[in-house]
Every structure is written in C-alpha cells, then in structure tokens.
Amino acid sequence: xxxxxxxxxxxxxxxxxxxxxxxxxxxxxxxxxxxxxxxxxxxxxxxxxxxxxxxxxxxxxxxxxxxxxxxxxxxxxxxxxxxxxxxxxxxxxxxxxxxxxxxxxxxxxxxxxxxxxxxxxxxxxxxxxxxxxxxxxxxxxxxxxxxxxxxxxxxxxxxxxxxxxxxxxxxxxxxxxxxxxxxxxxxxxxxxxxxxxxxxxxxxxxxxxxxxxxxxxxxxxxxxxxxxxxxxxxxxxxxxxxxxx
Numbered sequence: 157x158x159x160x161x162x163x164x165x166x167x168x169x170x171x172x173x174x175x176x177x178x179x180x181x182x183x184x185x186x187x188x189x190x191x192x193x194x195x196x197x198x199x200x201x202x203x204x205x206x207x208x209x210x211x212x213x214x215x216x217x218x219x220x221x222x223x224x225x226x227x228x229x230x231x232x233x234x235x236x237x238x239x240x241x242x243x244x245x246x247x248x249x250x251x252x253x254x255x256x257x258x259x260x261x262x263x264x265x266x267x268x269x270x271x272x273x274x275x276x277x278x279x280x281x282x283x284x285x286x287x288x289x290x291x292x293x294x295x296x297x298x299x300x301x302x303x304x305x306x307x308x309x310x311x312x313x314x315x316x317x318x319x320x321x322x323x324x325x326x327x328x329x330x331x332x333x334x335x336x337x338x339x340x341x342x343x344x345x346x347x348x349x350x351x352x353x354x355x356x357x358x359x360x361x362x363x364x365x366x367x368x369x370x371x372x373x374x375x376x377x378x379x380x381x382x383x384x385x386x387x388x389x390x391x392x393x394x395x396x397x398x399x400x401x
Contacts, residue, residue: 161213162198169221191224192238206334283352285336291392307348312373317392327371340374
C-alpha cells in the first residue's frame with residue numbers, strides 16, 4: 157500500500173548526492189541511515205482518487221535525500237541500521253539485508269552482469285498513465301490494430317491482470333489524475349480514441365460519453381501468478397467481446 161515514489165527516492169537520492177560529493181564510505185552509510193528515517197510513507201490513495209498531492213511525492217523524497225547529506229555534515233545521527241528498522245517494522249513485516257545488496261560485490265569484477273544496476277533497467281512509459289495500466293493497454297492496442305476494431309462494435313472488454321489492479325478498477329474517474337490510475341478508463345480511451353497520450357486523460361476526454369460508456373463495460377479480474385517484478389512473468393490477458401458475438 158506504500159507508494160514507492162515517496163520512499164525509495166529518499167535513500168537513493170541521499171546515496172547519489174553523497175557519492176557525487178565524494179563522501180567516504182562511513183559518511184555514506186551514516187547518510188543512508190539518516191535518509192531511511194526521513195522518507196515520507198505515502199499511500200496510493202491520493203493517486204487513485206485523483207488528489208494531486210501525489211505529484212509532490214518524488215520531489216519531496218528527493219529534497220529529503222539531499223537534506224540528509226547536509227544533516228550528516230551538521231552532526232545529526234541516525235540508527236546504526238535504519239533501513240531494517242523502518243522497512244522491517246513500519247513499511248513491511250521484514251527487511252532482508254542480503255536481498256538489498258544482492259549482486260553488488262559481483263559488479264566490481266570484470267565481465268560482471270551490469271544489468272543488476274537498477275538504473276540500467278529503467279522503464280520508459282509509452283502510455284501517459286500509471287505503469288500498472290500498461291500491461292492491458294499493450295494488449296488492447298495490438299488487438300485494436302490487428303483486428304481494425306471500431307469502438308462501436310465492442311460489447312465489453314475482459315481484463316485479467318496483476319492483483320493490485322483491484323485498486324485501479326474505478327470506471328468513472330472524476331479528474332485527469334484519477335483517470336491515469338483507472339484501468340477501465342485507460343482501456344476504454346485507448347479503444348474509443350485510439351491513443352494513450354496525455355489527451356486520452358484530459359478534461360475533454362473525461363467529458364466524452366463514448367469513453368465513459370465503454371469504461372463501465374470493462375471487467376477487471378486478477379491472477380495471483382501475474383507480477384510486474386520479473387520481465388518473464390505474465391502481466392495481463394485481454395479479451396474483447398464484440399456486440400455481434
């Protein structure tokens with residue numbers, strides 16, 4: 157339930173700024189411990205309801221990460237192992253230290269698998285909405301293209317996707333931001349408008365009765381075997397049912 161933009165960004169920013177500042181290892185460790193106790197534990201609810209405070213998450217976490225570097229210089233101290241305390245008690249049930257640094261030592265060896273650096277596994281959004289919409293949208297856009305589907309011919313759309321999708325199943329979002337976190341809306345807009353760029357989620361699109369009607373006919377179900385955590389794991393199945401059967 158914790159929104160990642162407001163948590164991971166604090167520690168990662170702190171570590172990056174400390175590295176750019178050429179801080180010694182013991183200072184970097186102290187800065188990470190400070191940052192772990194400074195990350196805002198934000199929930200997904202504002203995003204799902206379209207509250208734009210959600211847009212502050214990345215900036216605020218980055219600010220806190222930079223502040224951690226200055227606080228260490230000023231003599232502030234943190235726990236010896238703040239990530240275990242914060243992530244293992246407040247944000248989760250446990251914290252696996254070995255998993256957090258898995259493969260890091262190997263990166264220093266010649267020929268190491270450098271893909272373990274998460275920054276080299278970046279994800280580029282080709283749809284202007286939450287990534288968890290993308291799994292279904294990739295399938296819908298391909299079906300629409302291959303079968304030359306017209307929106308008026310679509311009776312309903314059945315989407316099976318990751319378990320988190322149950323929180324993104326509101327068919328009638330009330331704002332542009334909320335629409336970006338609605339699978340039914342994104343799917344309907346992609347079929348009716350033929351696009352998933354920002355204009356599929358703006359005020360004009362929100363007032364389009366064709367999109368609103370189809371969004372109510374997008375059925376969401378989940379499969380616990382589906383996960384976005386692994387590139388080889390399935391993430392969505394889509395079935396488009398036409399009015400003529």
